[in-house]
Amino acid sequence: xxxxxxxxxxxxxxxxxxxxxxxxxxxxxxxxxxxxxxxxxxxxxxxxxxxxxxxxxxxxxxxxxxxxxxxxxxxxxxxxxxxxxxxxxxxxxxxxxxxxxxxxxxxxxxxxxxxxxxxxxxxxxxxxxxxxxxx
Amino acid sequence: xxxxxxxxxxxxxxxxxxxxxxxxxxxxxxxxxxxxxxxxxxxxxxxxxxxxxxxxxxxxxxxxxxxxxxxxxxxxxxxxxxxxxxxxxxxxxxxxxxxxxxxxxxxxx
Numbered sequence: 432x433x434x435x436x437x438x439x440x441x442x443x444x445x446x447x448x449x450x451x452x453x454x455x456x457x458x459x460x461x462x463x464x465x466x467x468x469x470x471x472x473x474x475x476x477x478x479x480x481x482x483x484x485x486x487x488x489x490x491x492x493x494x495x496x497x498x499x500x501x502x503x504x505x506x507x508x509x510x511x512x513x514x515x516x517x518x519x520x521x522x523x524x525x526x527x528x529x530x531x532x533x534x535x536x537x538x539x540x541x542x543x544x545x546x547x548x549x550x551x552x553x554x555x556x557x558x559x560x561x562x563x564x565x566x
Numbered sequence: 567x568x569x570x571x572x573x574x575x576x577x578x579x580x581x582x583x584x585x586x587x588x589x590x591x592x593x594x595x596x597x598x599x600x601x602x603x604x605x606x607x608x609x610x611x612x613x614x615x616x617x618x619x620x621x622x623x624x625x626x627x628x629x630x631x632x633x634x635x636x637x638x639x640x641x642x643x644x645x646x647x648x649x650x651x652x653x654x655x656x657x658x659x660x661x662x663x664x665x666x667x668x669x670x671x672x673x674x675x
Contacts (some may be wrong), residue, residue: 437623459582483581490637490638491637491638494635495643508635512601513633513635513636514635515633515635516633516635517630517631517632517633517635517636518630518631518637519628519629519644520626520628520629520631521627521628521629522621522625522626522627522629523625523626524621524622524623524625524626524627524645524646524647525626525627525628525644525645525646525647526586526587526588526644526647527586527645529643529644529645530628530630530642530643530644531636531642531643531644532636532640532641532642533636533637533640533641534635534636534637535599535634535635535636535637536635543658560615
């Protein structure tokens with residue numbers, strides 16, 4: 432494909448839009464997180480979110496979360512059309528508070544994990560995942 | 567679910583009393599997100615597995631709420647404690663009302 436000046440400009444505009452977009456996407460994600468926490472501020476703490484740094488294919492991105500003592504852990508994809516991904520509620524027969532699955536990411540974005548602890552406090556962490564081909 | 571395919575569970579057949587085990591599950595399902603369009607430009611309606619539960623002898627191990635951002639053929643890995651011999655029950659709930667179930671016994675020893 433030949434890259435014309437018009438194409439280059441369009442690409443540039445697209446990149447600018449993409450750079451601006453995460454702001455609004457993050458706002459939607461923060462709203463979704465507030466629904467999970469009931470508006471309680473989630474601080475940093477003992478929670479681990481493991482993802483690849485870069486993925487070729489956004490259709491199956493392996494993630495795992497762990498937060499010792501958590502009652503529940505919710506995962507959010509801040510750049511997806513709907514930020515909620517999954518909520519893991521741990522029961523009395525759960526072992527360590529760990530879960531792993533595969534998720535869809537439409538583009539490069541921050542993935543956020545939030546854990547609800549036994550005392551009602553919330554902790555969160557986030558990881559930037561670079562996606563080459565979005566889902 | 568894709569017809570003919572069954573959910574799969576991978577876990578040990580026995581464990582020491584009180585031990586922690588790792589369980590892996592997978593269900594074949596397209597997890598249609600509701601974001602895609604067909605060739606005529608019509609939105610393909612959302613149809614996903616929206617909940618997965620695992621219980622041991624009737625008590626909850628994990629209860630997962632899934633959204634369309636979970637990949638097709640959703641798989642999970644998690645940990646359970648096994649204080650006694652018994653049965654793990656696995657249940658997947660789909661948007662279309664279908665419920666898929668599996669059970670697996672575990673012995674102590």
